[in-house]
Amino acid sequence: xxxxxxxxxxxxxxxxxxxxxxxxxxxxxxxxxxxxxxxxxxxxxxxxxxxxxxxxxxxxxxxxxxxxxxxxxxxxxxxxxxxxxxxxxxxxxxxxxxxxxxxxxxxxxxxxxxxxxxxxxxxxxxxxxxxxxxxxxxxxxxxxxxxxxxxxxxxxxxxxxxxxxxxxxxxxxxxxxxxxxxxxxxxxxxxxxxxxxxxxxxxxxxxxxxxxxxxxxxxxxxxxxxxxxx
Amino acid sequence: xxxxxxxxxxxxxxxxxxxxxxxxxxxxxxxxxxxxxxxxxxxxxxxxxxxxxxxxxxxxxxxxxxxxxxxxxxxxxxxxxxxxxxxxxxxxxxxxxxxxxxxxxxxxxxxxxxxxxxxxxxxxxxxxxxxxxxxxxxxxxxxxxxxxxxxxxxxxxxxxxxxxxxxxxxxxxxxxxxxxxxxxxxxxxxxxxxxxxxxxxxxxxxxxxxxxxxxxxxxxxxxxxxxxxxxxxxxxxxxxxxxxxxxxxxxxxxxxx
Amino acid sequence: xxxxxxxxxxxxxxxxxxxxxxxxxxxxxxxxxxxxxxxxxxxxxxxxxxxxxxxxxxxxxxxxxxxxxxxxxxxxxxxxxxxxxxxxxxxxxxxxxxxxxxxxxxxxxxxxxxxxxxxxxxxxxxxxxxxxxxxxxxxxxxxxxxxxxxxxxxxxxxxxxxxxxxxxxxxxxxxxxxxxxxxxxxxxxxxxxxxxxxxxxxxxxxxxxxxxxxxxxxxxxxxx
Numbered sequence: 263x264x265x266x267x268x269x270x271x272x273x274x275x276x277x278x279x280x281x282x283x284x285x286x287x288x289x290x291x292x293x294x295x296x297x298x299x300x301x302x303x304x305x306x307x308x309x310x311x312x313x314x315x316x317x318x319x320x321x322x323x324x325x326x327x328x329x330x331x332x333x334x335x336x337x338x339x340x341x342x343x344x345x346x347x348x349x350x351x352x353x354x355x356x357x358x359x360x361x362x363x364x365x366x367x368x369x370x371x372x373x374x375x376x377x378x379x380x381x382x383x384x385x386x387x388x389x390x391x392x393x394x395x396x397x398x399x400x401x402x403x404x405x406x407x408x409x410x411x412x413x414x415x416x417x418x419x420x421x422x423x424x425x426x427x428x429x430x431x432x433x434x435x436x437x438x439x440x441x442x443x444x445x446x447x448x449x450x451x452x453x454x455x456x457x458x459x460x461x462x463x464x465x466x467x468x469x470x471x472x473x474x475x476x477x478x479x480x481x482x483x484x485x486x487x488x489x490x491x492x
Numbered sequence: 493x494x495x496x497x498x499x500x501x502x503x504x505x506x507x508x509x510x511x512x513x514x515x516x517x518x519x520x521x522x523x524x525x526x527x528x529x530x531x532x533x534x535x536x537x538x539x540x541x542x543x544x545x546x547x548x549x550x551x552x553x554x555x556x557x558x559x560x561x562x563x564x565x566x567x568x569x570x571x572x573x574x575x576x577x578x579x580x581x582x583x584x585x586x587x588x589x590x591x592x593x594x595x596x597x598x599x600x601x602x603x604x605x606x607x608x609x610x611x612x613x614x615x616x617x618x619x620x621x622x623x624x625x626x627x628x629x630x631x632x633x634x635x636x637x638x639x640x641x642x643x644x645x646x647x648x649x650x651x652x653x654x655x656x657x658x659x660x661x662x663x664x665x666x667x668x669x670x671x672x673x674x675x676x677x678x679x680x681x682x683x684x685x686x687x688x689x690x691x692x693x694x695x696x697x698x699x700x701x702x703x704x705x706x707x708x709x710x711x712x713x714x715x716x717x718x719x720x721x722x723x724x725x726x727x728x729x730x731x732x733x734x735x736x737x738x739x740x741x742x743x744x745x746x747x748x749x
Numbered sequence: 750x751x752x753x754x755x756x757x758x759x760x761x762x763x764x765x766x767x768x769x770x771x772x773x774x775x776x777x778x779x780x781x782x783x784x785x786x787x788x789x790x791x792x793x794x795x796x797x798x799x800x801x802x803x804x805x806x807x808x809x810x811x812x813x814x815x816x817x818x819x820x821x822x823x824x825x826x827x828x829x830x831x832x833x834x835x836x837x838x839x840x841x842x843x844x845x846x847x848x849x850x851x852x853x854x855x856x857x858x859x860x861x862x863x864x865x866x867x868x869x870x871x872x873x874x875x876x877x878x879x880x881x882x883x884x885x886x887x888x889x890x891x892x893x894x895x896x897x898x899x900x901x902x903x904x905x906x907x908x909x910x911x912x913x914x915x916x917x918x919x920x921x922x923x924x925x926x927x928x929x930x931x932x933x934x935x936x937x938x939x940x941x942x943x944x945x946x947x948x949x950x951x952x953x954x955x956x957x958x959x960x961x962x963x964x965x966x967x968x969x970x971x972x973x
Contacts, residue, residue, distance in 0.1 A: 336947060342923075342927070347937050460818065463815070589868065595869065
C-alpha cells in the first residue's frame with residue numbers, strides 16, 4: 263500500500279493496473295518539480311545573462327565562472343550540496359524546494375546561454391533603427407527586441423523543459439516522491455521491479471513525445487519574424 | 493554514324509511536371525569534340541549528368557560504346573540497368589563539375605590517386621605515377637601535397653581535370669567548367685582543356701558559355717533549346733551562319749556581351 | 750586542513766572509478782552513435798526504423814530510469830526466461846550511460862553527415878566509388894570535424910552523468926563523498942571539494958576534446 267492505495271499481485275497485468283494510480287500520483291510530483299524547476303531556471307538564467315552582459319568585468323567575469331562551474335558539475339552533487347550545506351548556514355528549505363532549486367540552478371546555466379544567443383541573433387540593424395527613431399532603451403527592448411527574440415528561443419527552452427523533466431528522478435535521493443522513487447518503493451516492497459520500472463519508462467516516453475510535439479506545435483504557431491504587434 | 497560512341501535515342505527526361513529532354517536524338521562519334529550550347533534550363537547539363545549516371549531517364553535508350561547505359565539486355569529482354577551494370581558503364585566516362593567538387597580533406601595527390609587505387613585497383617606506385625603524369629599535364633606538379641583550400645579556383649579545377657583523367661576514361665564530360673571561376677582564372681583552365689582537345693585521343697563533351705573557346709576546339713556545336721537539338725554543325729556554320737531563328741536569337745544575346 | 754587531506758585519498762579512489770566509467774561509456778557511446786546515426790540514414794527500411802526507435806527511446810526516457818531498469822528490472826526479466834541477467838554496477842553503468850549518450854550522439858552524427866554537400870556524393874559517384882567507399886573515405890572524414898564541438902559537450906555531459914551510478918552503489922567519487930559525509934558530517938568541505946574535482950576533470954576533458962577537434966580539422970585551412 264502506498265498513498266493509501268493497495269496493489270494486487272494476483273498476476274502481472276492486474277498488478278500493473280493496480281499500481282498505475284500510485285505511479286500517477288508520483289507523476290504529479292514529477293510534473294510539479296519540473297515546472298517549478300523550469301521557472302527557477304528561467305529567472306536565474308535571466309539574472310546570469312544580465313550579469314554576464316554587464317560592462318564591468320568585475321561583475322561579468324564571476325558570472326561567467328559561475329555559469330561554467332554549474333555547467334561542468336553534476337546535478338546530483340549540486341543537489342547534495344544544497345541539501346546538506348545550506349542548513350549549516352541557517353537556510354532550511356523543504357526538500358521539494360531544495361530539489362527545484364537544484365534543477366533550476368543547473369539549468370540556469372543553459373537558459374542564460376539561450377537568452378544570450380537569442381538576443382545576439384537579432385540583427386544589429388534593429389537597435390540602430392530604434393535609436394534613429396529615438397525610442398528609449400526600455401521601449402526598444404520590450405517592443406522591438408523581445409518580441410523578435412521570443413520565437414527564436416522557444417524551441418531551445420522547450421527542449422530544456424523536457425530535459426528537466428528527465429532529470430527529476432535525481433531528486434529521489436532527497437526522498438521526494440516523484441515517479442521513479444515511487445516505482446522503486448513499490449519494487450522494494452514487492453520484489454517486482456520489472457513492472458513498475460518498465461511502466462515508468464513507458465510513461466516517460468509518452469510524456470517526452472507529447473511535450474516534444476507540443477513544442478513543435480508552439481514553434482509552428484509563432485511566426486518567425488516575432489510576436490505580432492498590431 | 494556507325495562509330496557513334498554515344499547514342500541517345502528518343503530520350504525523355506522529366507523533373508516532376510517539367511519535361512527537360514523531349515525525345516532527344518543525339519550522337520557523338522569516337523574522338524569527336526562536341527560543345528553543347530543553349531539557354532538556361534535547356535537541358536544541356538542534364539545530358540551530361542545522365543551520361544555520368546547521376547540522373548536516370550524516363551523514356552528512350554542510350555548506348556555508350558555500343559552498350560546500353562541505363563538498360564541491360566538480359567535473356568533477350570531490355571530491363572532497367574542494375575547498379576552493377578551502371579558501375580561497369582561508369583568506367584567509360586569521367587566528369588569535370590562546375591563546382592570542382594574536390595575532396596577537401598585529401599591532398600591534391602590523394603584526390604587524384606584515390607579512385608585509381610580503390611576503384612580500379614592500381615598499386616600505390618602505379619597511381620602515384622599516374623598522378624605525376626596528369627599533374628604535369630595540368631601544370632600543378634609543385635602543388636601535389638597541398639589541400640584544395642590552399643589553391644585558387646582555377647588550380648582546383650585543373651586538379652579536378654587531372655582527377656577525372658586519372659581514371660583513363662574514353663569520354664570526358666565538362667559541365668560548365670569555368671562558370672564558377674573569377675574571370676582572370678578562366679584562361680588557365682581553358683588552356684588545359686585545349687591541350688586535351690589537341691593532344692589526346694579522347695571523346696569530349698563540353699557544356700560552356702565560352703563561345704570563342706568552343707569555336708576553337710570543337711568539331712561540332714549543338715544548340716539545344718527546350719530539351720531538343722535545334723541546330724548542330726561545325727563551329728563556322730553554327731556561329732557565323734546559323735540557320736534557325738532561335739539559334740540566331742540566342743547567339744545575338746551572347747555575342748553582345 | 751588536516752581533514753581536507755584525509756578526504757583526498759578516498760575521493761581519489763572514487764575518481765579512478767569515475768574516470769574508468771567515463772572512458773568506457775564514452776567509447777561505447779561513440780560506437781553506438783555512429784551505428785545509429787549512419788543507420789538512421791540507411792536505405793534499408795528496417796535499419797532506419799531500428800535506429801529511429803533506439804534513438805527516440807533512449808533520448809525520451811530518463812537516464813536514471815534506464816540505469817535503474819538495467820540494474821534492478823533486467824535481472825527479474827532474466828529470471829522469468831531462465832537467464833541470469835544480473836550485472837555488476839560498473840557494467841550496468843557503462844551500458845546505461847553508453848546507450849544514453851550514444852542516442853544523443855547519433856543525432857549529432859546524422860546531422861554532420863547530412864551537412865556534407867551533395868556534390869561530394871556526385872563526385873564520388875562519377876569516380877565510381879561504391880556507396881560504402883563513399884561513406885567511409887569521402888563523407889565521414891568530412892563529417893567528423895562538424896561533430897567534434899557537439900561531441901565535446903556530450904563528453905562533459907557523460908562525465909556529469911557518471912555521478913548517478915553512486916545510486917546503484919558503485920564506488921565512484923560521489924559515492925565516496927556520501928560515505929565520507931555520513932562518517933564525518935563535514936558536508937561543506939567534502940562537497941565543495943567534490944564539486945571542484947568534477948570541475949577540474951571537466952576542464953581537462955574539454956581540453957582533450959579541443960585537441961581532438963583541432964586534429965580532425967587539419968585540412969580545413971584558410972584560403973591563401
